[in-house]
Amino acid sequence: MNQPTPAIVAQNAVRRLPRIALLLLCAAYLLPGLVGRGPWKSADITAFGYMAELARSTEGIARWFDPRLLGIAPETPALVPYWIGALAIKIAPAWLHPDFAVRIVFALLLWGTFTATWYAVYYLARTARAQPVAFAFGGEARPTDYARAMADGALLALIACLGLAQLGHETTPALAQLYFASHLFYGVAALPYRRAGPVIALVVGTLGMTLSGGPTVGLALATGSVLFIAYERRRMRRAAEPASTGWSGTGEDEGPGYTRGALFTMAGVTLLAAALAIGLGLLQWKIDLPGAHPGTSIASDIRSQARLLLWFTWPAWPLALWTLWRWRRQLAARHVALPFWFALVPLAATWTTDYSDRSLMLALPAMATLAAFALPTFRRSVAALVDWFTLLFFSGLALLGWIYWIAMQTGYPPKPAASVARLVPGFVPEFSPIAFVLALAATIAWCWLVRWRTGRHRAALWKTLVLPAGGTALCWMLLMTLWLPPIDYARSYAPQVRAVSERVGHPKCVAELALSRAHIAALQYHGHFELQPLLLGTDCPWLLVAPETIERLHTIISLDQWRFAGTLRRPSSPSDDLLLYEKIAPR
Numbered sequence: 001m002n003q004p005t006p007a008i009v010a011q012n013a014v015r016r017l018p019r020i021a022l023l024l025l026c027a028a029y030l031l032p033g034l035v036g037r038g039p040w041k042s043a044d045i046t047a048f049g050y051m052a053e054l055a056r057s058t059e060g061i062a063r064w065f066d067p068r069l070l071g072i073a074p075e076t077p078a079l080v081p082y083w084i085g086a087l088a089i090k091i092a093p094a095w096l097h098p099d100f101a102v103r104i105v106f107a108l109l110l111w112g113t114f115t116a117t118w119y120a121v122y123y124l125a126r127t128a129r130a131q132p133v134a135f136a137f138g139g140e141a142r143p144t145d146y147a148r149a150m151a152d153g154a155l156l157a158l159i160a161c162l163g164l165a166q167l168g169h170e171t172t173p174a175l176a177q178l179y180f181a182s183h184l185f186y187g188v189a190a191l192p193y194r195r196a197g198p199v200i201a202l203v204v205g206t207l208g209m210t211l212s213g214g215p216t217v218g219l220a221l222a223t224g225s226v227l228f229i230a231y232e233r234r235r236m237r238r239a240a241e242p243a244s245t246g247w248s249g250t251g252e253d254e255g256p257g258y259t260r261g262a263l264f265t266m267a268g269v270t271l272l273a274a275a276l277a278i279g280l281g282l283l284q285w286k287i288d289l290p291g292a293h294p295g296t297s298i299a300s301d302i303r304s305q306a307r308l309l310l311w312f313t314w315p316a317w318p319l320a321l322w323t324l325w326r327w328r329r330q331l332a333a334r335h336v337a338l339p340f341w342f343a344l345v346p347l348a349a350t351w352t353t354d355y356s357d358r359s360l361m362l363a364l365p366a367m368a369t370l371a372a373f374a375l376p377t378f379r380r381s382v383a384a385l386v387d388w389f390t391l392l393f394f395s396g397l398a399l400l401g402w403i404y405w406i407a408m409q410t411g412y413p414p415k416p417a418a419s420v421a422r423l424v425p426g427f428v429p430e431f432s433p434i435a436f437v438l439a440l441a442a443t444i445a446w447c448w449l450v451r452w453r454t455g456r457h458r459a460a461l462w463k464t465l466v467l468p469a470g471g472t473a474l475c476w477m478l479l480m481t482l483w484l485p486p487i488d489y490a491r492s493y494a495p496q497v498r499a500v501s502e503r504v505g506h507p508k509c510v511a512e513l514a515l516s517r518a519h520i521a522a523l524q525y526h527g528h529f530e531l532q533p534l535l536l537g538t539d540c541p542w543l544l545v546a547p548e549t550i551e552r553l554h555t556i557i558s559l560d561q562w563r564f565a566g567t568l569r570r571p572s573s574p575s576d577d578l579l580l581y582e583k584i585a586p587r
Helices: 019-030 043-056 080-091 098-125 143-160 173-190 196-210 215-239 260-279 298-312 316-326 334-352 356-361 364-372 380-410 414-423 433-453 461-479 484-491 494-504 517-526 547-555
Strands: 510-513 531-533 542-545 562-570 573-583
Touching (some): 019 143, 043 080, 043 517, 080 098, 080 173, 098 143, 098 334, 098 364, 143 364, 173 334, 173 356, 173 364, 196 215, 215 260, 215 334, 298 334, 316 334, 334 356, 334 364, 380 433, 380 461, 414 484, 433 461, 494 573, 510 517, 542 547
Parallel strands (some): 510 531, 510 542
Antiparallel strands (some): 542 573, 562 573
């Protein structure tokens, strides 16, 4: 028998979240960070380097299936993200910076993730087993209004996740994977209700994951979806049988279900993605279990992964656990089982690969979905606890942000000013009126939001997640306005590349030895240097060397022909040093 639902929701609790307010919140989260900065260390600048190299390529279509950066293949075997970025660079007008053009396109991918997540939760919440308890005299929430309120709550939970802020604003394959995974999630969730849109989403999501560096995760998600659809069809057939079979209920009570065509479509798309991954040689699963690296232990790696999980998915993870507990009698229901699977697979990838945070990001839409289904089961005291914790946490962070910014600008208070100077040595602060006005407006909006939330607005189902989402958007806005110059200075390779340019001028070429992909991309973009690998033979007057090769450098080059010219450092990261050598003219 189907167990009673734990959700108790009246019609007045599912009032509509104003669309203009939701759109403004999304814009306040998406737009900051688009302008006023360059590509950041190190995945951001590396991915951009491959996109720029692909856009400059004249080698034909073959190069698009084998992107290279100075002859080096990407660490992530992705194709579609680099295609998207390269096309954005090629079609952008000349006055638009290439990195800005790429960021615009990837911001649209994040917007698409928000949209897909909203609609996925909307259709999951419309299923019969997700509906709240029917009241004896009526007054319970109507299905469509309830579904819309749940979708609003899920979107707020996704925006509130702390781990999405930085990675969601980078131009890396991870963001493309998030976009495609969310569309696969939407396709499976909406397939019983729609046909064309969900099928397109299934194809785009599954094939996109395969071609974006996540073929194994994508195939695991798709295979699990096939099995779930088959299970759902079997369960609904048995539910439609007479009560003598041991099952109760009717198929009519279950609402729309998966058809045979849906099962075949999902299976066909999965097989197509598998064939594509095998044909292009993309299945390169790199197992990296805890304790596998030299000098680390299993316990330390597990602690590190646990800390990452706790802060990265906050505040969705405690709400998701609450959902699994409160809906424990409906774990096989569509609105619980699907997001649970779409969260479980990325979690497994997080613990078994070296791309922990980027794999974990793929779980955020599903975890936000689970978090949303905790809302109709909350007691008022729990909601109040979440509100007060969020209010104190984000208000405190915002206050610290303003205090340290004032100290950076004025030198007072002296201790915060000294802390900032120590973190970004060499940075000279400048006052930006536009950034100040935007940050002040965001802070005023936060104060208004707090005042609204502490008023008499107990009925709205999504109210518990308004402050977490608004607080995350506030802090991101402050970081990308007041604190963008020092953050860009600390995370960009531009200061180091400027130091290289000051030393070498504008030579015809610069040789490189064992430089990282990020350094190569930064030198090409910020310095416009013509880099040539030393091992392929070169007559460049300057040589840049990674410090890791210093012990065997004498076996690679003749030190009689090269003079050490100095060490060039990133001000905020000594680990990114570059060693500069000048070629000695023959006598």
